[in-house]
Amino acid sequence: MRLTIALTIGVVFSLGFGILADKFDKKRYMLLAITVFASGFIAIPLVNNVTLVVLFFALINCAYSVFATVLKAWFADNLSSTSKTKIFSINYTMLNIGLDHRSAARHAVGDAEHQSALLAGSYLFRVSHAFHSNLGKAQRENHRHGNRQCLVAESFITDKALLWFTCSGFLASFVSGAFASCISQYVMVIADGDFAEKVVAVVLPVNAAMVVTLQYSVGRRLNPANIRALMTAGTLCFVIGLVGFIFSGNSLLLWGMSAAVFTVGEIIYAPGEYMLIDHIAPPGMKASYFSAQSLGWLGAAINPLVSGVVLTSLPPSSLFVILALVIIAAWVLMLKGIRARPWGQPALC
Numbered sequence: 218m219r220l221t222i223a224l225t226i227g228v229v230f231s232l233g234f235g236i237l238a239d240k241f242d243k244k245r246y247m248l249l250a251i252t253v254f255a256s257g258f259i260a261i262p263l264v265n266n267v268t269l270v271v272l273f274f275a276l277i278n279c280a281y282s283v284f285a286t287v288l289k290a291w292f293a294d295n296l297s298s299t300s301k302t303k304i305f306s307i308n309y310t311m312l313n314i315g316l317d318h319r320s321a322a323r324h325a326v327g328d329a330e331h332q333s334a335l336l337a338g339s340y341l342f343r344v345s346h347a348f349h350s351n352l353g354k355a356q357r358e359n360h361r362h363g364n365r366q367c368l369v370a371e372s373f374i375t376d377k378a379l380l381w382f383t384c385s386g387f388l389a390s391f392v393s394g395a396f397a398s399c400i401s402q403y404v405m406v407i408a409d410g411d412f413a414e415k416v417v418a419v420v421l422p423v424n425a426a427m428v429v430t431l432q433y434s435v436g437r438r439l440n441p442a443n444i445r446a447l448m449t450a451g452t453l454c455f456v457i458g459l460v461g462f463i464f465s466g467n468s469l470l471l472w473g474m475s476a477a478v479f480t481v482g483e484i485i486y487a488p489g490e491y492m493l494i495d496h497i498a499p500p501g502m503k504a505s506y507f508s509a510q511s512l513g514w515l516g517a518a519i520n521p522l523v524s525g526v527v528l529t530s531l532p533p534s535s536l537f538v539i540l541a542l543v544i545i546a547a548w549v550l551m552l553k554g555i556r557a558r559p560w561g562q563p564a565l566c
């Protein structure tokens with residue numbers, strides 16, 4: 218519960234900092250965010266107060282949210298329309314590779330004190346940032362659009378497409394953002410903790426392998442002409458995967474196959490949501506719009522809590538039925554957002 222509170226606080230505050238990012242140099246802003254992120258991990262082992270730990274975790278989540286949204290905005294400002302989804306897909310792939318190697322990093326520092334593990338995480342994150350900074354210097358700089366900037370509040374209020382896409386992202390994040398935790402809770406209800414560990418040990422590597430191998434090849438094919446069809450296909454993959462979870466039972470093979478189909482939906486949705494927000498965001502306000510979209514991450518934050526309530530009050534299989542209905546609702550809201558701002562229609566400003 219405390220970590221959920223920290224995540225919620227971090228995401229909400231990142232909205233304001235993301236809006237401010239449009240007024241400053243984005244590279245320096247990302248450097249500041251990464252410094253705060255690392256400082257938070259350094260500070261946590263030094264305190265023994267639960268409240269301070271929650272606040273530092275909120276600070277870490279806020280810094281990461283700001284970094285991720287400003288990075289998206291930097292892509293949108295500096296890359297051509299044909300390169301954006303490709304580079305975003307590469308970035309998403311690298312993120313999953315990093316998550317996949319997190320366990321190995323834990324084992325590498327497993328015999329050390331807890332403080333050493335956190336310090337190592339901080340160090341590794343700084344190294345990754347240094348690599349990103351050097352790569353970013355090689356990218357070309359596009360012209361600025363300061364003279365076309367609008368009032369942020371006015372745009373947020375009047376832009377219905379942003380509202381629909383943010384709500385859609387919230388529901389999609391609720392379904393896919395914490396699916397491993399959701400699955401482990403479900404399996405512990407229908408079986409036991411040992412089998413839940415086995416299922417998670419199958420599902421997570423399948424998810425990581427699918428993203429690493431397919432994310433770029435799928436993401437680079439997204440374009441305005443096929444985004445509706447591909448997002449529909451992604452929704453269908455989510456639904457099929459969720460139905461597969463219901464019937465997987467004690468078969469690890471079925472759990473793995475269902476996770477593979479489910480992951481295809483994630484692979485399509487990640488660059489698709491980025492592309493939709495990039496399309497509607499006015500020049501000079503990319504970070505503001507991506508920060509608004511990041512509120513959708515709260516869906517993943519509340520998933521474990523909602524899943525626990527569902528599993529204790531309804532038949533276990535109803536959890537995946539509800540998730541299937543939620544992802545269908547996310548798809549409907551996404552279509553409403555596309556209709557609110559057809560492709561080719563200029564941004565509000």
